[in-house]
Amino acid sequence: MIIVDLLVSVKRKFSRFWEEKIFRIAVLLHLFYYFLSIILFFTVLSEKNDFLIFYESGKIFLNDISNLYNQTYYLWDFRYFPLSALFFVPFSLIDFRLAFVLFNSLNLFLNFLIIMLIYKIIKIVRGKDHEQNDKRIILYISIYLMGVPHVLNYIYGQINLFITLFILISLLIFLSYKSNVWQFIGSFILGISIIIKPTSIFLIPFLLILHFDLEKRKLKIDFFKSFIRIFGVILPVLANFILFAAFPKLWEDFLATNFTGSNPIALNFSYSLTKLITNFCFLYNIPFNQLTILLVSVGIVGGIGFIIFVLIRRKQNSILYGYTFGILIMLLTYFDSWDHHLLNLTPLLIIIIFNLPRQTELLNYIKPSLFFFNFFDILFVGIWYLTYPLFPYNFVGTFFLILALFGVIKYCLVKKTKNVEVSIHEG
Amino acid sequence: MKVRRTKFFASITLILIFMGSFTSNVIALDYSIGFRTDDQLIWKCNVCNINKMNVLFGESWKDTGLFENLSQGKRMRWDVNTIEQNSTTILASVNIWMWQYEGSWGTLDNITEFSYLKNPSQYPANFNFSTYLPFAPFWLPVPIGDYLGEMKLGNLYDVDNRVLPTLNIQVEKDFIQPNIPTDNFYIIAVYNLNGILSSFKLYITGNVVVIDISLDTIPLYVLPSTIGLISAFLIVIYLYAKRKRNI
Numbered sequence: 321m322i323i324v325d326l327l328v329s330v331k332r333k334f335s336r337f338w339e340e341k342i343f344r345i346a347v348l349l350h351l352f353y354y355f356l357s358i359i360l361f362f363t364v365l366s367e368k369n370d371f372l373i374f375y376e377s378g379k380i381f382l383n384d385i386s387n388l389y390n391q392t393y394y395l396w397d398f399r400y401f402p403l404s405a406l407f408f409v410p411f412s413l414i415d416f417r418l419a420f421v422l423f424n425s426l427n428l429f430l431n432f433l434i435i436m437l438i439y440k441i442i443k444i445v446r447g448k449d450h451e452q453n454d455k456r457i458i459l460y461i462s463i464y465l466m467g468v469p470h471v472l473n474y475i476y477g478q479i480n481l482f483i484t485l486f487i488l489i490s491l492l493i494f495l496s497y498k499s500n501v502w503q504f505i506g507s508f509i510l511g512i513s514i515i516i517k518p519t520s521i522f523l524i525p526f527l528l529i530l531h532f533d534l535e536k537r538k539l540k541i542d543f544f545k546s547f548i549r550i551f552g553v554i555l556p557v558l559a560n561f562i563l564f565a566a567f568p569k570l571w572e573d574f575l576a577t578n579f580t581g582s583n584p585i586a587l588n589f590s591y592s593l594t595k596l597i598t599n600f601c602f603l604y605n606i607p608f609n610q611l612t613i614l615l616v617s618v619g620i621v622g623g624i625g626f627i628i629f630v631l632i633r634r635k636q637n638s639i640l641y642g643y644t645f646g647i648l649i650m651l652l653t654y655f656d657s658w659d660h661h662l663l664n665l666t667p668l669l670i671i672i673i674f675n676l677p678r679q680t681e682l683l684n685y686i687k688p689s690l691f692f693f694n695f696f697d698i699l700f701v702g703i704w705y706l707t708y709p710l711f712p713y714n715f716v717g718t719f720f721l722i723l724a725l726f727g728v729i730k731y732c733l734v735k736k737t738k739n740v741e742v743s744i745h746e747g
Numbered sequence: 748m749k750v751r752r753t754k755f756f757a758s759i760t761l762i763l764i765f766m767g768s769f770t771s772n773v774i775a776l777d778y779s780i781g782f783r784t785d786d787q788l789i790w791k792c793n794v795c796n797i798n799k800m801n802v803l804f805g806e807s808w809k810d811t812g813l814f815e816n817l818s819q820g821k822r823m824r825w826d827v828n829t830i831e832q833n834s835t836t837i838l839a840s841v842n843i844w845m846w847q848y849e850g851s852w853g854t855l856d857n858i859t860e861f862s863y864l865k866n867p868s869q870y871p872a873n874f875n876f877s878t879y880l881p882f883a884p885f886w887l888p889v890p891i892g893d894y895l896g897e898m899k900l901g902n903l904y905d906v907d908n909r910v911l912p913t914l915n916i917q918v919e920k921d922f923i924q925p926n927i928p929t930d931n932f933y934i935i936a937v938y939n940l941n942g943i944l945s946s947f948k949l950y951i952t953g954n955v956v957v958i959d960i961s962l963d964t965i966p967l968y969v970l971p972s973t974i975g976l977i978s979a980f981l982i983v984i985y986l987y988a989k990r991k992r993n994i
Contacts, residue, residue: 367896395896396909585954586935587946588910605794605948605956684991706972708911709945709965716980 330436337435337458346462350470354428357474361420371420371477373398374405378412381405385563389573399577401560402570403515424474430481431470435461437488438667444495445637445675460670467694473660479517480663486513487520487643488667494639500548507552515556519664522618522649524553525626526642532630585610589704591697591717592657593617599712610655617653625649625725632732637675641728644668648725652718659701662693669693669724680737685727689720778865780830780839781889781941788825788943790885792846794959795819799951803928804880814846814880821846822963825885828858837888838862863888867897875901879923882916883936883947891942912938932957 337343361369373394380388381402388405391397398405411419442457450456473480486509493506507527513520527549529542564571587602588595594617601608625645632638647665651657669690676682697717704714731737782788795818800808809817824844831838838860845856861884864870876884882903888894892908900906903922905915916934921927930951937946939962949958 368892391905392902396907586907586910586913586915587937601954602948605959607953607955609954688987703972703976706968707976710969711973711976719980 333436333439334432336454337461340455340458340462342462343458343465346465350428350431350465353471353474354424356471357424357477358421360475361477362417365475366417366420368395369420369475369477370396370479371423372416374408374477374479375412375416375419377405378408378410382409382412386567386569388570389577391577397577399574400517401515401557402563402574403556403560404517407516420477423477427474427477427481430485431465434481434484434488434667435464437485437492438464438670441488441492441495441640441671442674444492445640445671447675447677449678450674451678457674460673463690463694464666464670467663467666468696468698469660469662469666469693472658472698473663476660478660480519480660482516483513483519484664484667486510486516487523487647487664491640491643491671495637500545503545503548504552507549508555511553511556514553515560519650519661520646521557522622522653523643523646524550525622526629526639526646527553530630531632531635534631534633587708587712588656589701589708589712589714590656590658591651591700591714591721592654593621593652593718595655595657596713596715596718598655603712614653614655618649621652621725622649624729628729628732633735634732640668640671640675641732644672644728645725648721648728652721652725657717659698662697665724666690666694672728676731677737682727682731682737685723685730689724689727692716692720776890776893778837778863778867778888778890778894779832780837780886781891781939781943782827782830782839782886784827784830786827788827788841788886789963790823790944790960791963792817792819792821792823792958792960794956795821796957799957803930803932803951803957804923805927808880812880813885816846817958818846821848824852826855832865835865836862837865839886861886863894867894868899870898872899873901874898875903881947882918882934883914883944885944887912887938887942889940889942891938891940894942912940912942914938 338347373396376394377388377398377400380390380393385402387393388402389398411423414422438461439454439457442460446457472478490506490510490513493502493509496502497506510520510523510527514524528546529549530539530546531541532539564574585598585602587599594614597613597617598608598610600606601613625648629638629642629645632641644665647668651661651665669686672686673683673690676686697720700714700716704712797809797818809815813823823846826842828840828842829838830840839862840858840860842855843857843859844852847853865888867888876882891912895906895908895912895914898906903916903918905917907913907915914934914936916936917931918928918933919931920929932949932951935946935948935950936944939945943962944960945962947958947960948956951957
């Protein structure tokens with residue numbers, strides 16, 4: 321009965337969205353992305369996509385798990401936690417082409433769940449000075465659906481939407497329920513997202529309920545809730561260590577693939593700060609240790625993010641900013657940050673736009689970043705190919721990540737946000 | 748509303764039918780050579796730590812092969828003589844001027860033929876391009892990413908053609924013969940879309956570069972693109988900041 325009610329409610333909501341022209345255009349454009357990816361798969365990219373790696377990992381997980389990180393079996397390196405391969409086992413049991421189409425259809429379905437979650441979360445966190453009708457929410461949901469990173473996500477057969485879905489479900493739970501059981505469930509769901517792909521691993525510290533009151537100069541910590549959250553998120557991740565313990569070679573190979581192999585050195589168009597540094601070292605033959613650069617970047621960017629989060633002046637909905645910090649830190653500090661990873665960030669930026677005061681100057685940091693990531697980032701990947709022999713830095717994406725990070729930091733620290741006229745016309 | 752919905756589903760059906768026509772296509776790639784007769788290729792050696800190379804390989808490492816007389820600041824020139832292709836083989840004959848400092852190239856040092864199988868999957872399993880320096884070829888058939896992807900290379904090699912066609916080569920101590928090399932080293936060989944080696948770096952532990960060779964000519968569009976990118980970025984940021992300040 322509850323499910324029927326839910327479906328009726330979703331259908332009603334969808335009909336409301338459909339009344340808006342921008343949403344209809346966004347859906348058609350999104351369907352175009354989906355069909356384009358399938359056409360490209362069957363014509364030119366059937367042997368050059370990430371899904372091929374996931375598909376193989378599912379097979380190897382079943383038949384020869386100790387060789388899960390033996391990269392000779394893969395087109396490109398398989399880097400994720402071993403249990404993520406379990407997720408692909410059902411797909412690896414069917415024909416590869418059919419599996420790709422099914423997987424991308426699942427991705428398409430996930431996107432519609434994601435927009436429903438964005439809608440639901442915005443309704444919870446929306447500031448009082450925002451328009452009370454749904455028109456503006458539908459506009460931003462449409463912007464999300466029109467996002468160019470979806471094209472690459474579909475073409476590669478990537479799994480970012482699963483991460484986004486789990487992040488948003490866990491966020492919705494934390495924003496809606498305060499009981500300990502729900503704290504555990506919310507963090508456990510986040511833990512599942514880390515198993516699938518460790519993108520959200522830097523969200524873990526932001527689950528701590530730790531706050532330093534700048535006025536009273538007093539540190540408050542909710543030990544029990546923090547413990548429940550950390551336990552909940554680590555539990556699924558720890559399950560991987562059962563496999564690492566059973567197959568020690570897996571652990572060695574996992575570390576080599578992710579942190580010490582030659583792959584993190586290679587020149588590429590990742591927009592992460594760490595990659596800009598390693599590309600610089602590569603170009604100018606500066607000896608470097610990729611793991612040290614990673615740890616220093618995480619220490620500096622992550623440390624700043626976490627300290628600011630502890631000092632946050634507005635406790636309400638702070639988890640939203642914690643999650644955004646976590647994703648921004650990941651994109652800025654891990655070696656490989658690609659265009660399709662932005663699908664983990666853009667929904668959070670959209671939600672923040674609705675949580676911030678309607679005309680705050682902070683939107684000058686968040687909105688340009690959202691629009692850049694959603695529509696223009698891919699352009700700079702193309703430009704990188706033109707400049708890389710001389711200038712191998714995809715720095716524009718890094719700039720907008722830092723801009724968004726600065727906006728979030730400012731929100732956490734300022735006593736009162738300054739209002740300005742909204743400059744981007746939103747219809 | 749009903750008509751609109753019918754149109755929508757009709758469009759989806761048409762797209763699906765369109766897609767279906769692609770599903771049976773299996774494309775067999777036709778590999779070829781990415782350069783032409785009379786093309787000139789010049790590589791420059793940016794770094795060559797001769798002492799370290801002597802320690803790794805013994806003093807004879809630069810007596811023969813493509814690293815003959817290699818040292819920092821020298822260039823190697825290839826002039827493409829002939830290109831031949833048949834149903835089984837791709838072959839290029841080049842005049843080679845071995846590593847020398849800038850100035851007149853003088854008489855060529857040798858004429859060498861390089862050949863590859865037209866079908867990369869016909870190479871035996873665990874194939875190594877070479878078991879001695881430079882370990883990586885200076886050119887490969889195109890499309891290079893697919894060609895490397897189809898070869899069943901030995902454990903030395905890890906092909907990464909995701910962003911730039913790259914061969915990561917990891918060589919362990921004593922691989923060539925006992926005590927040669929005296930330490931582990933690895934090579935990152937990056938190729939351009941024409942299948943020509945554009946960067947070769949030999950590293951030892953600690954990511955210290957011992958040899959760095961690069962293609963001497965950078966494509967014409969690189970400099971204007973770089974200047975254009977940086978200028979456009981600065982102008983946009985300046986204009987945006989100015990506009991915001993004026994509001």
